[in-house]
Amino acid sequence: MLHTKTSQIEEIIGEAIAKARQYKEPQLISVVDQIDYNDPYQFMDNGQAVDDHRLFWKSAEEDFTLVGIGTASKLFATNERRFREVQSLWNEIREHAVIYNRYGEKGTGIVALGGFSFDPQQGESSPWEAFPDSQMTIPAYLLTNKNGQSFLTTNVLIFPEDHQQQIVNQIADHREKILNYSQRDLRLPERTKAVEVSPEEWKRSVKAATDDIKKDLLEKVVLARELRVSFQEPVQIAAVIQALAETQDNSYIFAFESEGEYFVGATPERLAKVEKRELVSTCLAGTVPRGRTEAEDHHLGQGLLNDPKNRSEHQFVVEMIRGAVEACSTNVHIPGEPVLYPLRNLQHLYTPVRATLDEGYTILDVIERLHPTPALGGMPQKESVEYIRHHETLNRGWYAGPIGWFDDHNNGEFAVAIRSALIQHDSASLFAGCGVVEDSDPEAEYEETAVKLKPMLSVLGGC
Structure with missing residues (x-):
């Protein structure tokens, strides 16, 4: 109609x-x-x-x-x-x-x-x-x-x-x-191969970063790695986003097609939302897996809430977002303690930020001040981005960048493009990263990224 x-x-x-x-x-x-x-x-x-x-x-x-x-x-x-x-x-x-x-x-x-x-x-x-x-x-x-x-x-x-x-x-x-148009059955792709890109080199880069942090070159840096997968036939993108929506119900589901290629993902991390001048941002940093039982899940969650490394990493993000939001907003409200934010495969530390956007500012003004947060780049911001530029083992492209929308009434919302993949016909590159600080263990960080790859792997041929 x-x-x-x-x-x-x-x-x-x-x-x-x-x-x-x-x-x-x-x-x-x-x-x-x-x-x-x-x-x-x-x-x-x-x-x-x-x-x-x-x-x-x-x-x-x-x-x-x-x-x-x-x-x-x-x-x-x-x-x-x-x-x-x-x-x-x-x-x-x-x-x-x-x-x-x-x-x-x-x-x-x-x-x-x-x-x-x-x-x-x-x-x-x-x-x-x-x-x-x-x-x-x-x-x-x-x-x-x-x-x-x-x-x-x-x-x-x-x-x-x-x-x-x-x-x-x-x-x-x-x-x-x-x-x-006549409907057709939507089918998820069948994976034929999965290859981790230089995992040992990536672990060495994490070790090198911890050494540089100990030398006071920076406080924290986020390093990402890549997994490449192949399929029997070109991917039906509608099937992938439908499966993501059904399995990752606490995440933003996105897909952008350009010249027949797709950037797609399910990210839990909002960067900023503006609706009728009300601004909402999200501090989401610190990660552990979900438990196999309710008791194990509770134990892991409480461990995350009380873990000094993850709490410190989370506080980096809170303070950076506070400064960015206060620069263009009033009535800023940030809770004093984080809570748990559960997803299907992971749980995170979560702190919401609410404010009233000042007249004359738009959501892009907010995004410019927020990107990249310490959860995606590191601290200090400029030094961590330069470090990533010279030391990371992949080209991030749109991975970890701001993705979203805005309309002619000054409403809009952007998220951070993590838990994502670049799909090129019958192959794809999947990306995941983790925050590296002074006492980070390369093997533990590698395992964390493996857990973060699961949401995309589950719809791209199974885990």
Whole structure:
């Protein structure tokens, strides 16, 4: 059920073409319809009949899912001011866009989804050639599922030379394919091979880092490693994100397709959320596995709460986030002690941060101040990132970078892209990291990363 009639679409497009010709520049239009409830995974799968640029986001804490198909516009930035540059591009688009949205629900209208690399100064591009340093996409078609309701946003960039009926016909054809396309069975991939990338070299890098920390070169550094897997056939991304959503219910589920490759994951770590100027951030650092019994689970959790190394690592994150949030917010509230945050395979130390975002600031201002947190880079921030750049055994690309969305009402949410994989047709690279401090044991840190790889391995051929 679409509430916007074909005649209305024709009229909107006709007016946009006239305006584009008058001002001799493209005109972005955005039309929001409420539709019958639409399954987001089937919508994602259907979208490949329209475009090989698809985007997926599912909240960890509420019934809220975004699925984008195709591109109306992309926002790129490649320098150290990338967050501000993307914000500037977004402001310009929002100022000139014509939006038909009588519902006003968050995540409808013009919405940008995408992410940023961990380190814009990383010199190596492989294997991330398909993913620019910064890429936020306003999709051509956006499904927003919220509290059991579905909305379809159609975004079109109109050029002066466009023809009205041709665009109307194209929209009708695309809507038919993504909303009514014949369903197919979604199957998880069958893994044929799994190879750890230089595990002994990685352990040596952890030992070298502990030595450098003892020399006071830095206080903490997060080091990541890679696992490469192969499959019998190309991966069905909709099947993977559906399985992640079913098994990792306390995590943000995300997938970003670029040039036919996918960056996908289930991350428990929110970076920041803004809704009606209310800001929420998360301190999530310190990790142990879940227990096999309730008693063992409780024992492991209490051990984590009382472990000096993990509590110190957690406090690093708390203090850094406090400083970043206080720089652009008021009414900042942070509990004095962390609690446990349980996932299917792991449990973490968790401290929520709440505040009111000051006028004139946006979620990208917050992300710029937060990224990378000590949980993803280390302490001090600048020194740890430089250390990773020169000593880590892989190119992180978008791994551990900020990924998320924002809309034209200044709502948005970003998470940290951990527990993730870069899928390239019939192969994938999986990533996991851990915080290294003075007394870190390389073998113990290696085992921690092995546990962190399990959520992605479970949907990419089994553990």
